[in-house]
């Protein structure tokens with residue numbers, strides 16, 4: 041509990057700088073967060089982290105805890121900080137402020153509206169302790185140009201992805217290894233329509249100069265209202281996005297079988313992540329699927345095998361039935 045004296049001290053002391061990591065599903069936010077944690081440790085800077093997951097299961101939080109078990113982390117699960125978890129932001133931030141870190145980093149869900157989160161951080165009680173320094177948006181350079189066609193019937197989702205660009209103080213266009221020069225030009229045009237102010241950096245695996253991005257940050261963030269005149273008044277923008285969890289009791293037959301299912305679920309399936317054992321392979325795998333690509337990484341042993349599926353019009357019964365028909369889960 042922060043006492044009156046602590047509060048007084050904090051007002052005299054510098055406020056805790058806060059950096060918000062925004063960006064669509066699978067763009068690379070956790071990749072960037074992992075790098076920030078490692079480099080902060082190398083520099084002897086103390087961090088505290090707020091993680092938000094739309095679903096009940098916390099795959100990314102687990103990765104962070106594996107990286108540094110002592111890191112103060114607060115998790116808001118099963119909802120979004122920009123809407124139904126907005127009222128819990130203040131409590132979580134205050135808990136992290138008690139650890140008195142050199143800086144605080146918040147990773148939003150991929151479907152969050154960063155403007156609403158900045159609004160939640162502007163509570164007078166919080167502003168005594170923290171100062172929002174930057175909203176950093178990570179863009180998926182491999183998939184960003186497909187959002188319009190994937191979300192033809194879901195204009196609200198397109199608006200959210202645009203807002204993630206428009207409401208950023210710094211933009212990282214990630215997955216440079218997956219784009220060509222023509223895509224690069226097109227992406228620059230998309231960005232310039234939404235945000236002509238924020239610096240743009242193209243990266244692979246979010247390898248940016250973190251001194252420049254956050255560690256050596258001086259000065260105050262300009263309130264967004266000074267940069268853009270009109271406040272977006274869209275109502276809730278991601279109500280149709282679903283998050284499903286499928287649990288497994290047996291190892292899956294093969295990686296290929298699992299990927300065949302993901303193909304069938306296109307274009308509704310946007311993102312999948314989880315831990316899976318594969319038959320005849322000794323390791324547990326962290327599975328990361330983004331739009332059209334699936335990545336498999338060896339993981340530490342996990343107690344449970346599961347898959348989180350995020351997307352539109354996902355029918356859980358049908359997915360489980362197809363999973364079984366494809367023989368993915370035949371042990």
Ligand SMILES: Nc1nc2c(ncn2[C@@H]2O[C@H](COP(=O)(O)OP(=O)(O)OP(=O)(O)O)[C@@H](O)[C@H]2O)c(=O)[nH]1
Pocket residue numbers: 063064065066067068069070071072100149150214215216217218243244245246311328330335
């Ligand atoms: N090819 C390629 N893959 C990348 C790059 N950056 C990240 N990835 C991979 O993309 C997948 C998603 O990355 P994450 O960092 O988990 O993305 P995220 O934005 O946190 O995803 P959500 O939690 O869904 O919001 C992982 O498998 C990463 O290893 C990159 O520059 N190039």
